[in-house]
Amino acid sequence: MSSHDSTATDARVKSSYYPPSRIAVSGLFLLNGTFMGAWAPKIPEFASRLSLSESQLGLMIVCFGIGSLVLMPIAGILIAHFGTSRALRGATLVFLPTLLLLSIAPNIWWGAMAIFLFGGLTGAMDIAMNANAVEVEKSMRRAIMSSCHAFWSLGAFLGATTGGYLIETIGVLGHATLLTALAALGLAALWSLVLADAPHPAETRQKIRLPLSPLPWLIGVMALFTMIPEGSILDWGALYMRDELGASLALSGFAFGAFSATMAIMRFAGDHVRDRFGAVKTLRVSTVLAIVGMVLAGLAPNAYVAMLGFAICGVGISNMVPIAFSAAGNLPGFAQGVALSVTTVMGYSGALFAPSSIGFIAEHTGFAWVFSVLPVLLLVVLLLSKHAVHADVREKH
Incomplete structure (x- = not known):
């Protein structure tokens, strides 16, 4: 094989290993992780703004978990109805404003609602991301799930390490606005690259209910x-x-x-x-x-x-x-x-x-x-x- 043929083959292999669909789902894992990481340095200001005691802040964190457990199964039902690509785009779109809502919540009740939505929509997007990653794995015939989770970890690291500096520099609302704007631009760039689901006729005949199989x-x-x-x-x-x-x-x-x-x-x-x-x-x-x-x-x-x-x-x-x-x-x-x-x-x-x-x-x-x-x-x-x-x-x- 000539060096030109070898280079062309390597390029094809590389492009097949990083198709647009993989780049899209990896980017959305990164986005979700960045928002989660960015939340950590916001917690002290959130607690101070709403005058939360430690026990009240603990209850707020519980609201985050309850939101996740409520909306995750709903996300699974929506995926079964509409497919992973539509569910992932939709979940990401409604997830984007949640950091802003946390930054402007004026009292405990609005704060509880905001953190419930933040936890719930984080979970809904998480289900949709993982489901779409499975579809990409099927289309590529190779594993990508671990690297997707690595991109989430990378995003969490970036969000956590830059959050404190940005909050000090441009303020709580400025930090949330900047991240939301960047995330919106990222979603717009990735929107058309998200893998469209292949038809699964054997699966679509199944009723959408809790599995009876163990x-x-x-x-x-x-x-x-x-x-x-x-x-x-x-x-x-x-x-x-x-x-x-x-x-x-x-x-x-x-x-x-x-x-x-x-x-x-x-x-x-x-x-x-x-x-x-x-x-x-x-x-x-x-x-x-x-x-x-x-x-x-x-x-x-x-x-x-x-x-x-x-x-x-x-x-x-x-x-x-x-x-x-x-x-x-x-x-x-x-x-x-x-x-x-x-x-x-x-x-x-x-x-x-x-x-x-x-x-x-x-x-x-x-x-x-x-x-x-x-x-x-x-x-x-x-x-x-x-x-x-x-x-x-x-x-x-």
């Missing part, structure tokens, strides 16, 4: 039991290192840093790993690594060993949820989006509500015990890992 619920358990340890590390890892392992305030922050850094890196690599070794083997190895990392963190004699454990746990957990979502989205015989919404709602309920329960338990047992016991949940994921076979989308040769 399979979506079992995959939902996999997502739930993965996201509980993930949420626990994010919420309690720093406190564990500071209070029980004697870490400084600066060092304790690396509990989250080590976990999130390895998670982001491995999510960008995860699709290649899954395509190479298959979803079941990838999930099993990932789960074992997560168990080892969590146990190491829980039994750690000092903060540095715990930090290593959290880093290993990040490597393991990084691709477990994307695999579960791909498996749910590819289940045959279900109305499009319904099985995925079951899995997503179950998974995110773990991330939203379990950490508060874990904090209560840790008051009586200590976080070392909690982190040592949480791997039991990951053992259940290991036992259910054979169901990840539905996440494989590559052509069989």
Whole structure:
């Protein structure tokens, strides 16, 4: 083969690996993550503007979770009716003003409504993004879900790290207005690139109802039991290192840093790993690594060993949820989006509500015990890992 032919072949392979549909869904994951990251530095001003006590702010955060759990199933129904592309465009469009609503809410009741809509429409867009990513996986015959979640993590990082500076520089409303305008321009650029759904005649005949088959619920358990340890590390890892392992305030922050850094890196690599070794083997190895990392963190004699454990746990957990979502989205015989919404709602309920329960338990047992016991949940994921076979989308040769 001549060098010209080789270059042309490489170009075709590269373009087929990054088709417009993949760029579009990755960009929308980035957009959603940026808004979520941007919310974090707004919380103190939000609480101050509405004169919220700590308990009232806690109730506001609960409103966010309730909004997600209410609108996520509705999003699944809309996907089943209208397809992922229309649902994703619509969900993103109505999601865009939510940061502005949070910035102008004048009292507690408007604030509660705004945060309910922010959580609910974040969740609705999340369901639609994941469903469309599954469609892109089907069209490309290769995994892309992990990298989509990596773009979400990248967006959350960008939103969180720039938010404080922008709020100080151009004000709370200026920050929200700038992000909303940029997001609107991004959506306009990506609008026509979102993958139009291929017809699924066997699925469209299915009634839109809660699945009676146990399979979506079992995959939902996999997502739930993965996201509980993930949420626990994010919420309690720093406190564990500071209070029980004697870490400084600066060092304790690396509990989250080590976990999130390895998670982001491995999510960008995860699709290649899954395509190479298959979803079941990838999930099993990932789960074992997560168990080892969590146990190491829980039994750690000092903060540095715990930090290593959290880093290993990040490597393991990084691709477990994307695999579960791909498996749910590819289940045959279900109305499009319904099985995925079951899995997503179950998974995110773990991330939203379990950490508060874990904090209560840790008051009586200590976080070392909690982190040592949480791997039991990951053992259940290991036992259910054979169901990840539905996440494989590559052509069989």
